[in-house]
Amino acid sequence: MLRQWRGLAEDCVLLDGFHALKHALRFGARIPLALTEDRAAALELADGLAPDLTRTLDGLLREVPPGALRGLVPRPHPTGVAALAVRGGGRVADDRTSPVVVLDNPRHLGNVGAVIRLAAGAGAAGVLTTGTVDPWHPNVVRASAGLHFATAVRRCEPSALPPGPLYALDPDGRDLRGLELPDDALVAFGSERHGLSEALRERADHLVALPMQPQVSSYNLATSVAMTLYHWMAGRAPAPGGPGRGTPA
Template identity: 70%
Template sequence: MTDSVRDGQRDPVDDWRRLAGTAVLLDGFHALKHALRFGAEVPVAVAVDRDAALALADELAPDVREALRALLTEVPQASYAALVPRPHPTGVAALAVRPSREAGLARLRRLPRTAPVVVLDQPRNLGNAGAVIRLAAGFGATGVVTTGTLDPWHPTVVRGGAGLHFSTAVERLDVAELPPGPVFALDPEGEDIRGVRLPDDALLAFGSERSGLSPELRARADHLLSLPMRPQVSSYNLATSVAMTLYHWSLAGARPRA
């Protein structure tokens, strides 16, 4: 028995099963690390090898080492594997309380903004959505909004975002419910983005991987922009398009928020 399992301590597996229906799965060490850095409430966290996880924290995340030491409970491999859909190489998983929708919407709607909101219009690929949230976190975007049926808090999206959902506002909305601000939508027929300065209060909208912008989003757009692309190349990956657009915005002098 390790020092993480003491007499009288609650069984983390029981806690996990009680919370799993409503909590956010943090799949792997890095997702847990990022969630803790940005203030997530984490009621239960497990590791197959607690000492190895803490050693990883010593190496990569000493700022959250003490929080991890207090949270992590060691469980057998079989117990861990039964809790997660796909075991992570680090053997670490946790459940976090999802931020309130009201707080997320208030953050998205607050003006003035110091950074754009990224809008994914009817995205289809869960991994791409997660990669976009990770990019938005890195650039300090105000938030990421999805339209359509994809759940931006799906476990696969959270895994792709490496737990960085907790660093920014992430919500699903209809086009009619988008936050205020001018909509700059990416479209192959739009104006070359290199000649446009993107304001901090912009909504940067990107169509789905297959169909592009929906008619509803296109009608809502104030500006259509295109990314530079060599002739006969059909498209960029969604996350690549978002990265290029956020980088272009950042060239105007914006800096990622501390």
């Protein structure tokens, strides 16, 4: 089993922990191997947090000896569960009905994962990143709790962005509160340190800014994305059967 893991790991995405595996399964990920150091405890967790997946996990999880996961993953999750998933697709539909988040040369892997988790919860059509960071890096997937599979995620340079009006967040832009973001918008956020690149700024159709008190220099990247997506969501009536109130996971 451990040999099988090592053979699959190079071509698969690591799902680090029960919650990442839970979300990946809910959104249709293909899981060739899922391991746990305590099968009974993992299934008990499923009964409490994901009863819709208990039967699936019962057939999927394989138990390994205590301490075995330390030889397979850099930092075993407290839930004692790790799995491998086939990497998802990153195609964004041209006729989409929700915005796409564009992260311009992000550097912090945890921030990228947090943004993907936000995008999944808000129903965004995708998260595209420019630059060198791999948005499917294990640390990003860990921070997203496996919600990569709930939306489109891929690396994409400014010249290859999908169609749609591009709204770029910039301190010199127009206050977001006076604008209505269209459903097919691309919403671009600059890097944590350097802001928007010239390529993204030139590509932008609109520069917009988040409201902020004087003397406050900036918001965290994930906070900026959350504020912007909430602004878009607040302008639309809740869809029947659409997203409800969430809980931490």
